[in-house]
Amino acid sequence: MKKSSEDIDDLIIKGVDLFLTEIKFLAKNKKPDVILCVLDEKFTNMVYGTKTVEIDEEEDEESSLSIEINFRRLLKAKSMEYNIPIQIVRDRIVKPSKEMQDEATIAWNFFTALYYKASGTPWALKKASTNNTCFAGISFYKSRDKSTTQTSVTQIFNEQGNGVILRGTPVKESKKDKQPHLTEKQAFDLLYSSLKEYYEAVKIYPQRLVIHKSSNYSEEEVQGFQRVADKMNINSLDLVTIMPTNLRLYREGGYPPFRGTMLSLDKQRHFLYTRGYVDFYETYPGKYIPSPIEIRLFSYDESPEQICNEILSLTKMNWNNTQFDRKFPITIDCSRNVGEILKYLDKDQKPQIKYSFYM
Known part of the structure; x- marks a missing residue:
């Protein structure tokens, strides 16, 4: 039956x-x-x-x-x-x-x-400078009843992969671009609370903060995040959107583009192949035709090349799957995976702040 x-x-x-x-x-x-x-x-x-x-x-x-x-x-x-x-x-x-x-x-x-x-660190990012840099990921997820109300979630990683998880407040979808956005107050409260939790976990505030988001930034979001950076004396702030794209590049000879290939249309808009041909293997180690991700820089202090190179490195940081060339960085992958579990928490249940509880 x-x-x-x-x-x-x-x-x-x-x-x-x-x-x-x-x-x-x-x-x-x-x-x-x-x-x-x-x-x-x-x-x-x-x-x-x-x-x-x-x-x-x-x-x-x-x-x-x-x-x-x-x-x-x-x-x-x-x-x-x-x-x-x-x-x-x-x-x-x-x-x-x-x-x-x-x-x-x-x-x-x-x-x-x-x-x-079990609280081990399998591997870590190579520290590129003396600055204490942190990477945050923000995405949105629908409630279990699939209503239009969406809630934001953020997590913060440093070079060692240490970080915190935080559940945000309900947000509304913008009528302009049909994407969920935070108000200036929500953006400020979410990032401020995350950095406070981060300090409790690692006992230091970042000197540079990079925020990866799966949708475009509104003016209110930019203002809210910038207020937090000013309040906490964060010297450098990069606001980055990472999303899929239908654009494709082709290499002479019919081979896929090299992993790490970067195409810049202008200072703000770039395309990056996080999956592609790898010299070490002398082939592309994948089943499907690789496609790049689109990277939009809404505000940045570091060069686009450095920001893209960091994204490439962060695709290796997913310890739930040791594939070395994930399509999206751990910041985006993590925030999406976390959201799928947070929707099952009761409203009064406090979520765990460590990613190990979600992977």
Whole structure:
């Protein structure tokens, strides 16, 4: 008998409750660094169906398992109150099928994620200057009822990958460009609160701040962010929009453009190939034709070349998937992934500030 969506939703909720009972016990009595939640394939198939899940190259396996009430997101959100990161594992990884990654890649990704969630630092950005630079990502997500109200989320990384997560306030969609925007007060409050939390975590304020956003900046947003920079004596502020584009470049001989190729239309508008031909491999290590990302600079103190080079470096910082050439930097990837889990938190539930609780 075919199960209805209501039956599946009920199964997810009961399954989450069972895991939460064990997570609560372990957190109270054992206090581990990370808790593994292993999913039996029979349960997984009941929840997500028996069809083989197609994994997009830009998405990790966990985030591709999506349903109206999403098991992964609900469990991540509900388990936060026990203050221990969890790692969801499907038991099929012990015997990978042909459509899955090879055993070595699975092991590398799995243990890298565990190491980071246990407060380790797998790798870090090379420090380019003596300035203390931080990178923040801001994006928007819809509530679970898919209403038009959207809420902002920000996270801040330094060169070591340390950072904080913060949930913003509801925002409205602009009638001009049909994109969600913060008011000047929301922009100020969100960034100010994030930097205060960041200081509590690493005990230092940044000298330079780079904000990556998935939509254009409004005048109010620019003014709000600039007020924070002035108030906190931040010497350098770069406001950057990063978005997909339909533009394509072609290299003589039919090969994809080199990873790191940058095309500038003017001082504000640039295109960057974060995926492409890699000299070390003497090929393009991907399944699909690579496309660049569009980078718009609304306000900047550093050169466009440096800003693009930093974006390229930040594509290597996703410890949930150790692919070295992600399309988007961790700032954008993280803020999107965080938003998908924050929507499952209760309004009065305080979110965890560490990214390890969301990956």
